Amino acid sequence: MKLKSLILGSVAAAGLSTAGFAADLGVLTSLDVCDALGLSGLTISSDTNCLQISGGVSYELRFGDYRLSELVGPTVLANGVFDNANPNIDVIGPDAGAAGRNDWQSKVEAWLKFVGTADSDFGPAKAVVKLKAVDAYRAQNAVYAAWGDNKAPFIDEAYVSVGDTTVIMAGKKGSIANFGDSAPFNYLGLFGYSKVDNGVLFDNDDTPDYLGGHVIQVVSDLGNGVSVAAGLENLDGTQGATGTPAEIALKTRNAGTLVGVLSYAGEGITAHVTGLAIGVLDGTVSSWGLHAGATGTFDQFKVRAAGAYFNDSVTSTNKFHGLVTGEATFDLFKIGLSGEYQRKDVAGVITDGYGIGGSVGATVTEGVSINLGARYFNLANGGVVANEGTTQVSAQLVAAVTETIKITGELGAYFNNTTLPLAATGGTNSSVYYGAAELAWAPGGGFTSSVKGEVYSNNAYRVQFKAAKSFE
Template sequence: MRLATFLLASATLVSPTFAADLGVLKSLDLCDTLGVSGLTLSSSSNCLQVSAELTYEFRWGDYKGDRPVLGSSYSTSIDWNAPDGNANDWDSWLDVYLTAVGTSSTDFGPAKATIVLYGYEYNEVQNLVPDPSGEFSVDEAYFSVGDQTVLTAGIRGTSVFNSDDDDAFGWLDSFISYETGGVAFDGGKGKYGTEGHVIQLTHNLGGGFTTGIALENLDEDGSLIGVLNYGSDTLTAHISVLAGGVLDGSLDDLAIHTGVTAIFDAFKLRGAFAATNDGWWNALASAETTIDMFTLAATIDGTSERELGLVASASAKLNDSFTVKLAARYLDADTTVNDDEGAEIRARVEYKATEALTLAAEAGHLWTGANAPSGTQSITDGLLELTWAPGGNFEATTAIAANTIGAYKLSFTATKSYE
């Protein structure tokens, strides 16, 4: 579906005429009673909440060569491979989300029906060869009912499997956590299915404890999931377990993820661990402290395939306008799967020119060892970035980046949301 058609459908969904046809009035009484805020419409028995998000990104340059610098983990800020030098590359990508949540009151608690529509149009061009794609689909469609105990069923993009409390502190990810997305419970193999078609049951035990059990990934081979969570002002923790293949009776994919974060005044500590029955494990320990204007962080992590990763970072808010950031990270992995080794130093300066306008400059230098995918390299890169955030949940960023192996990239990204 073309974007214009999608936006027309969205406008129709929330128009007064459409609402009137459904017998919905512009009274917020029921929504206030149910604690629903944002853009809402209500009748005597139902509250409709509508939200949306639109993101556009354009990139141009020479950055799509097939020679990786250090696995897929080179730079979280610039995100590229080496150039191939043949011809220009570019991407134009538009994402649209539209969410409608209908809520009514029952004796068991609020009953909700949620529908999330998702559309995108994407044209990827490498060496002047276009590869367009697009889609418009129902991303989520589920109902939930309950207050302290909540039953949810349908198509959902949120799992009861809790994999939080696993992000490294600091402004720069470690090489490992950038690639695995924190602490990965599936080893990046994607075979441990969550979300999708689900039947979920969660319960608030009180005292900061919540628990959940679910059947998820029911549109494929199914997963049985259990979780226990704890949360307070100073401590969050969880343990999640998963058994895959429940529908075919194999139960051959087992995984666990656990994490804890503790906050003590100016100190933060975090630890996380994930493992599977096929021998994969991923562990992380991270700490952060704030002393006057300085924030210091350090992380050590490792996996059964990538042996050791280290990262340390510091940031200093010099005044209301200037922030300076420094970081260094290291990876040593000697495996049969992916022999990566390298180190990187990186610096970033941010200047808040006005309440809405922020300028940033970033530079880094990377060394890779002989066992890295592209062999020994020494690469310097730089980034200039302008971010405009005038309010109203709108933000736009323009950036230019280049490195000493010939890659360069111009980019523009804009995001607007309402709720």
């Protein structure tokens, strides 16, 4: 940026020296193509292209005795029984067979993104390349174990685009599918959707492998808050046809996903409908799905409804997940209520589940607030398996000590009508109580860090440190 200022200053000085030069300067609007394109940040420009550079690094360390295979709150079935290996919430527990042996993990993520932009007759023309690397190590009971997150530097995104109100994109990138307008308003969220508790989706999975990847996409803003999008995604066939014969067959039939999205964003209302047809490359749609959500904001009230449906003709599977949620904000209080329902039919075997959640938040003094919350989920396999119910209650205190330091403390418990994580001495627990405290520090400049400690009544504990910095 200093070099650009020096050039501009030199030209301006030369222009002021003679009237003839001043007349010539009148036709110059900018000597920098980034300014002409309205782009800012960390940039490098040539005569026709502006190159934007952004990136980031994050680090995470976990240490304690916490990595147990049996977790709580399953919301899916495997071979007719509750699948505890794929729960919707991580409740940590010590390993009963190796008491006193520590668990830990250390993870570094880094990414670097380049966006080259030039003007064209159809609008900005861009080439985007994003590189990413994950360096991760995990140990359970003081023995290092393989971790799928560990990845050598790879191309996370590589695509071209052109357009302004209508944008055409092709290459490797994320999906245009809209799964928004579906997060519950109560602060604990709901058990039913994955481990992140932020909405509804087709199979308790927030990163479907039949979306994104190699794509051809078109997004258009029609005005008045209405936008449409269409695309072909997963043209690489779910990261390529590798693995066992069964895995290859699954990836082949899922290759090619047709995605269509209709969205609206107006004053106080947002809404969308996303449709998916999966496996179009072989000429036969093996599965399809719909996702819809709408949010209305009316003075101090918010209401939201969302639903997702998925149909797989090959495995005779039908899935539905829906929620309704509301929030009311008053001078000192905020109240959130949410409810959800799931239904899964696999070849006539039906699984039903429902959940509720609620919370009350209050501002005690300036910078200090409390949250009280609870959530419950019940799952039943058509009477074949006894009901599985999981409840969580929590009390949270959040205090902004300074403008850059925030302290969060939480006390809570999980209750289950079957089993919770194993105790260190063996056996099972009908309840697990926990306490957690976190110190977060954000001094500015894009740097964030935190230290969090957790202790559980089943003798589990965990300490977590995080630090991250991004630039653009």
